Amino acid sequence: MSLLSRVAERIYWTARYLERAETTSRLARVYGNLLLDLPRQAGLSWDVVIQITGGASLYRELKPNPSQDTAERFFVADRNNPSSVRSSLANARESIRTTRDIVPSEAWRSVNELCMYVTQELDAETSHRRRYGIHSRVVEGCQQISGLLADTMSHDAAYQFFRVGRSIERADMTTRIIDVAAAMMLDREDIARFDSTLWMGVLQSLSAYQMYRQKVRRRIYGPDVILYLFKDQQFPRAIAFSLREIGAALASLPRNADSLKKLGQLRSMLSVFEVTRLDVAALHQWIDDAQLALGELHGLVHATWFEPTASAVGQPTAAVSQTQTLPLAAKP
Amino acid sequence: MPIDWTQYQPGEFFDELFAAPGTARPAAAQLANYLASLGGRELAERQGDAERAIAEMGITFTVYTEGQNIDRAWPFDVIPRTIEANEWARIERGLVQRLTALNRFIDDLYHERRVIAAGIVPEDIIATSVNFLPACVGANPPYGVWANICGTDLVRDKDGTVYVLEDNLRVPSGVSYMLENRIITKQVFPEMFEHASILPVDDYASQLLDMLASLSPRKVEFPRVVVLTPGIYNSAYFEHSYLAQRMGVDLVEGSDLVVADDECVYVRTIRGLERVDVIYRRINDTFLDPECFDKDSALGVPGLMRAWRAQNVALANAPGAGVADDKVVYAYVPKLIEYYLGEKAILPNVPTLLLRDEVTRKRVLADLSRWVVKPANESGGYGMLIGPRATAEEKVAMAAAVEADPRNYIAQPVLALSTAPTLVHGEIEPRHLDLRPFILQGQRIWVTPGGLTRVALRRGSLVVNSSQGGGSKDTWIVAVDP
Numbered sequence: 001m002s003l004l005s006r007v008a009e010r011i012y013w014t015a016r017y018l019e020r021a022e023t024t025s026r027l028a029r030v031y032g033n034l035l036l037d038l039p040r041q042a043g044l045s046w047d048v049v050i051q052i053t054g055g056a057s058l059y060r061e062l063k064p065n066p067s068q069d070t071a072e073r074f075f076v077a078d079r080n081n082p083s084s085v086r087s088s089l090a091n092a093r094e095s096i097r098t099t100r101d102i103v104p105s106e107a108w109r110s111v112n113e114l115c116m117y118v119t120q121e122l123d124a125e126t127s128h129r130r131r132y133g134i135h136s137r138v139v140e141g142c143q144q145i146s147g148l149l150a151d152t153m154s155h156d157a158a159y160q161f162f163r164v165g166r167s168i169e170r171a172d173m174t175t176r177i178i179d180v181a182a183a184m185m186l187d188r189e190d191i192a193r194f195d196s197t198l199w200m201g202v203l204q205s206l207s208a209y210q211m212y213r214q215k216v217r218r219r220i221y222g223p224d225v226i227l228y229l230f231k232d233q234q235f236p237r238a239i240a241f242s243l244r245e246i247g248a249a250l251a252s253l254p255r256n257a258d259s260l261k262k263l264g265q266l267r268s269m270l271s272v273f274e275v276t277r278l279d280v281a282a283l284h285q286w287i288d289d290a291q292l293a294l295g296e297l298h299g300l301v302h303a304t305w306f307e308p309t310a311s312a313v314g315q316p317t318a319a320v321s322q323t324q325t326l327p328l329a330a331k332p
Numbered sequence: 333m334p335i336d337w338t339q340y341q342p343g344e345f346f347d348e349l350f351a352a353p354g355t356a357r358p359a360a361a362q363l364a365n366y367l368a369s370l371g372g373r374e375l376a377e378r379q380g381d382a383e384r385a386i387a388e389m390g391i392t393f394t395v396y397t398e399g400q401n402i403d404r405a406w407p408f409d410v411i412p413r414t415i416e417a418n419e420w421a422r423i424e425r426g427l428v429q430r431l432t433a434l435n436r437f438i439d440d441l442y443h444e445r446r447v448i449a450a451g452i453v454p455e456d457i458i459a460t461s462v463n464f465l466p467a468c469v470g471a472n473p474p475y476g477v478w479a480n481i482c483g484t485d486l487v488r489d490k491d492g493t494v495y496v497l498e499d500n501l502r503v504p505s506g507v508s509y510m511l512e513n514r515i516i517t518k519q520v521f522p523e524m525f526e527h528a529s530i531l532p533v534d535d536y537a538s539q540l541l542d543m544l545a546s547l548s549p550r551k552v553e554f555p556r557v558v559v560l561t562p563g564i565y566n567s568a569y570f571e572h573s574y575l576a577q578r579m580g581v582d583l584v585e586g587s588d589l590v591v592a593d594d595e596c597v598y599v600r601t602i603r604g605l606e607r608v609d610v611i612y613r614r615i616n617d618t619f620l621d622p623e624c625f626d627k628d629s630a631l632g633v634p635g636l637m638r639a640w641r642a643q644n645v646a647l648a649n650a651p652g653a654g655v656a657d658d659k660v661v662y663a664y665v666p667k668l669i670e671y672y673l674g675e676k677a678i679l680p681n682v683p684t685l686l687l688r689d690e691v692t693r694k695r696v697l698a699d700l701s702r703w704v705v706k707p708a709n710e711s712g713g714y715g716m717l718i719g720p721r722a723t724a725e726e727k728v729a730m731a732a733a734v735e736a737d738p739r740n741y742i743a744q745p746v747l748a749l750s751t752a753p754t755l756v757h758g759e760i761e762p763r764h765l766d767l768r769p770f771i772l773q774g775q776r777i778w779v780t781p782g783g784l785t786r787v788a789l790r791r792g793s794l795v796v797n798s799s800q801g802g803g804s805k806d807t808w809i810v811a812v813d814p
Binding site: 001002003004005006007008097098100101157253254255305 | 556563564573576577582583584585587588599600601602603604606
């Protein structure tokens with residue numbers, strides 16, 4: 001019995017939303033700390049973080065009189081911001097509750113509890129110290145759910161969609177974090193002296209600091225960090241690792257030719273990528289291209305498996321044993 | 333402090349557990365001793381355990397949007413309701429007999445209509461039934477069975493007679509509560525299950541899957557069965573999801589299914605379209621197919637009725653089966669049993685007056701306070717009038733409704749529903765109850781051992797529906813050694 005397209009889609013989005021909630025919470029935690037560490041003239045503010053998640057224009061529209069506090073709330077707690085921690089978790093919950101016949105029931109319970117906890121805590125006016133705790137709980141909760149699925153769910157097609165969703169989101173978030181950090185730092189002489197603090201922040205927001213230190217044994221230097229987060233084969237939040245993960249998951253799915261081809265394109269883009277000199281414009285261009293390719297990969301996944309009727313016309317349909325399969329092209 | 337059952341006074345009513353104060357019925361004897369030995373405080377603690385278990389499951393089951401309490405719609409009473417196995421065997425025979433006859437009747441109505449020609453049921457009753465679907469005339473569901481899943485409501489009167497109150501042949505719900513209640517009771521009273529012979533209920537899902545698979549038009553080893561739900565906002569969504577999960581089949585929404593040019597039903601999967609053999613549909617008839625019924629229905633599947641009529645897919649229950657759970661048709665069921673099976677009904681109907689008859693109508697409307705008046709096609713206790721409890725305004729409104737549409741109203745005498753001991757605010761008190769067993773008919777016919785006992789938690793109340801202060805209990809069919 002093959003997996004329903006709708007279920008595959010919801011599981012894919014569950015993974016993306018959980019990953020988004022986790023990374024967003026991590027960013028909030030790290031930037032919250034950095035803001036305390038750095039003097040005002042370093043120019044770091046919540047606006048930078050909002051820029052990372054691509055919500056800058058929506059933010060300006062919703063909050064005409066921005067302050068640090070409204071910015072943080074927008075980023076973390078605002079239901080009108082589709083990328084806030086709260087929205088991401090609510091969307092994950094929404095997706096998972098309609099796939100409860102497929103996903104282990106403990107996972108539903110965990111998502112539900114996490115959602116209720118966050119709603120409760122975020123509704124209450126909380127101190128900075130308390131908010132730090134909320135973000136830690138979100139990160140832990142998301143990791144718990146991932147671990148739970150990895151250990152209690154069959155690693156069947158449904159699980160592969162979870163892997164694909166998580167890794168596409170991860171690769172995308174990693175490029176965004178670096179894009180914004182680089183734009184802030186690489187072209188500004190005046191904050192050069194905070195350079196290593198900021199790059200440490202970037203590493204921490206991807207939980208990469210400790211692993212990075214083990215691998216790169218010299219003082220923290222921007223291009224090193226970028227190379228590590230792009231090309232390291234062993235660190236799970238590095239782009240290279242995420243792409244390999246996507247490839248492994250796609251390999252066991254039917255009708256995967258187009259998606260694998262697009263993935264190959266991304267991987268060769270990455271293999272020729274180098275940062276020897278700090279060229280922000282070139283870096284930004286590369287990241288733009290990579291994000292575009294990731295978006296196209298998402299589009300192919302969507303067209304191939306989630307909306308098979310629209311896309312699969314003209315594609316050879318894999319023969320399926322046991323169950324009779326009607327070639328999609330035959331559909332009126 | 334041990335429980336003193338002589339203090340338990342059901343009064344004039346038939347009590348399910350006690351024949352007289354302090355004297356338990358044979359099926360309840362072991363339970364009564366056990367509860368007495370626990371004592372009131374311990375019993376209250378176990379009720380607390382049950383509520384915690386439900387709250388914990390509630391986390392798993394809650395389907396509504398955030399912010400709402402984790403609250404089960406239906407409160408649970410920890411004291412089980414017992415029925416002796418011998419008595420149950422007779423009830424079970426009665427239920428099998430009844431559903432067999434009802435299915436013969438539905439099949440007849442959509443084919444030769446011998447029952448009308450024979451003068452058993454007046455033609456105009458069928459002609460005016462909103463649940464009779466012309467689109468189903470001449471269709472041939474497998475084994476000639478239209479209602480594959482039936483939930484029949486039983487009540488017991490003062491003298492101990494068990495009556496059929498109504499048949500639910502469309503999309504009856506509640507079976508998940510039956511299963512859940514047993515899971516909780518086993519956690520709360522594990523000692524009882526070690527010693528007493530209580531029939532298990534937990535194979536419902538496999539019985540259901542077997543029955544559904546027996547309807548498959550393709551004779552393959554593993555036909556593809558799906559559960560069709562209207563979606564997350566339906567109040568029974570949890571049950572749909574639960575049953576799909578327990579059967580190990582896909583829970584689908586209308587948009588997952590497509591009828592192709594070959595008039596077969598397919599489900600959209602990651603491998604492409606795959607054939608579907610049997611649909612356990614939990615959406616109402618008229619939402620099934622926008623081509624055929626409600627054009628605006630977004631829940632259904634265009635072409636589904638064509639596929640069903642071509643016998644390329646089985647629908648359970650078959651569309652149109654609801655014609656036999658009209659409360660006016662209900663009045664004829666004992667005659668239908670005689671007509672189709674040549675047997676007397678084992679389970680009697682509650683005496684029912686049809687208000688379409690002018691003389692009867694005048695008699696009932698003249699003294700509404702003696703009667704229960706019900707509309708023919710409502711469920712969930714909606715639109716019903718309980719005469720002795722009704723206000724003058726309610727009676728006037730009901731009289732007007734009946735006069736406006738006499739065909740669609742019936743009247744029944746007020747029954748003195750049986751009671752069972754129920755824990756209410758820490759005290760054990762008698763409360764009225766009913767029973768909904770579930771009957772499955774495909775190639776074979778099967779009845780749940782027991783069913784869902786619904787209890788009116790308000791003192792003196794006769795309404796067991798969850799929206800009106802009802803709760804539920806576990807139901808034990810107990811074998812008693814001779």
